[in-house]
Amino acid sequence: MFETYLHTMILILDSTVRLSTPLLLACLAGLYSERSGIVDIGLEGKMLGAAFGAGAVGYMTGNAWLGLLAGIGVSIFLALLHGFASITNRGNQIVSGVAINFLAAGLTALLGQSWFRQGGRTPPLPKEGRFQDIELPFAEQLETVPVIGPIYSELLSGHNILVYLAFAAVPLTWWILFRTRFGLRLRAVGENPAAVDTAGISVVWLRYRAVIACGILCGVAGSYLSIAQSSGFIKDMTAGRGFIALAALIFAKWKPGNAMLACLLFGFLDAVAIRLQGQEIPGIGDVPVQFFQALPYILTVILLAGFIGKAIPPKASGVPYLKERT
């Protein structure tokens, strides 16, 4: 009995890790941008663009690394567009984010159809065009050890490199933001750009570096979807994940460690929803699958309303910085 429960639990947690990875990468991406004071609701678009770029190049070259590079390239381009609109031109950051989401949704479908003629999807990728699962050392030998065995060999081992990369990015992001000079300045520019400017540091260049960091991470997130989790790009394959990542970012109160926990929670909800589809929960009965889908958004709304703690964004976020001229 215990063995079956453990096994089910490990299967759910295993898919939790897989489903959390793109959320986590996109969430950390948003973290850099928003900590520097640039609100980013274009995470979805950047992920989608990256997924397409990675899928297309991965298919054409048969090289997963080149695919990843292409995905990151597309995402950085979109991030720079956002930066150009909201940093250089001091445009409305929300409007710019909406525009990027539209552009990515339209262009990926249009170019996908025009290049591959398969209804906006790329053909299935060859094996070398995808990131394969990695077996950690001794995974096979330890499999029979009770409890620890399955946890190590099923849950921790057997993911692709991007999964490990995503989770490694959490402490790295924490270190960059809270232990380096760049991080200190990045956080300062999101709270009080005028002070940073007075100290003789370029607000514009700092913010551009932040959106580029955001572009890189979103690029990995999107590439994960098309060349690691599945074998090819499908039209609209991000399916709202960028917005879930945004919700997770708020839920995490703009902190890297919390971001990981929030993304794991949202990934877990997703995994449970898939698992429970058409099944009854003992004692509660039939819970509609839509409830689990909506739960991350509902939780975020409740958090934002201050009913469970308070989410306070960086003070200068969403406000274009204008050096006063007389």
Place this chain on the structure above:
Amino acid sequence: MSAGQLPRWVDFGLIPALNLIAAFFVSGLVVLLIGENPLEAVEILLWGSLGYGEGIGFTLFNATSFIFTGLAVAVAFHAGLFNIGGEGQAYVGGLGVAFACLALDQYVPWWITLPFAVAGGALFGAAWAFIPAWLQATRGSHIVITTIMFNFIGAALMGYLLVDVVAKPGSMQPETRTFEDGGRLPLLDNLIPGDFFGTSQVNLSLVIALICCFLVWALIWRTRLGYEIRTFGANPTAAVYAGISPVRITIVTMLISGALAGLMAINEIMGAQHRLILEFVAGYGFVGIAVALMGRAHPVGIVLAAILFGMLYQGGAELSFEKPAITRDMIIVIQGLVILFAGALEYMFRPSLVQLFSFAGAPAGQGE
């Protein structure tokens, strides 16, 4: 004319026109990129949307929905609120319209059902906007984020309701039963002599949309509430000193905004589909943002922008039929570019124009 100031016609005419031209220019490059001729594409697009009666009818049908969602975004703009939740509000509004039609369609003619359907759509749309508004006004949560979240919550809610609750009995389709004649708006084609609009679905809700335009104009520029909304939007701090309650203005404005978004369902549900279906809003709520931006949040501008987007949708459909390489996704690209240039890069051309005008204006000035 002081430094950095431009004549009104430049601010309200030339700059939006330049932004639009830039958006269409880049769209043309995209068409070139996929190996088609942009000029030919424009020709097909114009002919498809304006060249014959049926095309005009479909253009106006699309424009009707865009007027509603555009007005919704615009009203909120005036109060400095960014209502990005038109999508969800229109979707839930559809539920209100459908309830009215389902309850009455078998017993009364359409003109008795209509007021109830309008009330239902407005009420449900407003209700869906109320929670984000209330949370922003009293709990300080940001309206943009909450309305985004409410779009997704609304989609999940409607998905659940359509599949499990209000679905047609004995059917696996996620939709309500089809309304009888009492739940259908007359098509404009049936109201005017001749067969001008053909099979297009343009219906009486176009008239309702235009009435709403007038009402919004009167509200914003001719009433006390409108003055308060604009004052609050221009300077919230000053508005509070003037005795305007931020809580009241935020909530009332968002209720009006949500109601207008909800009315979009009249056109789709009661005018065209004659039943509540999944995903009937199909992004029209988001297009409202582009319409409001391009129309500079003024009803006249919104009508013009809505017709332009109506043309894009109808002409785009024709285009994808004639040129299979240019799929309907091209419309989404154009929308994205319009939002980018008319909204986010609004001021890109301004500095050079200011320079140009101060240069041109200097000799004619007072010789300073």
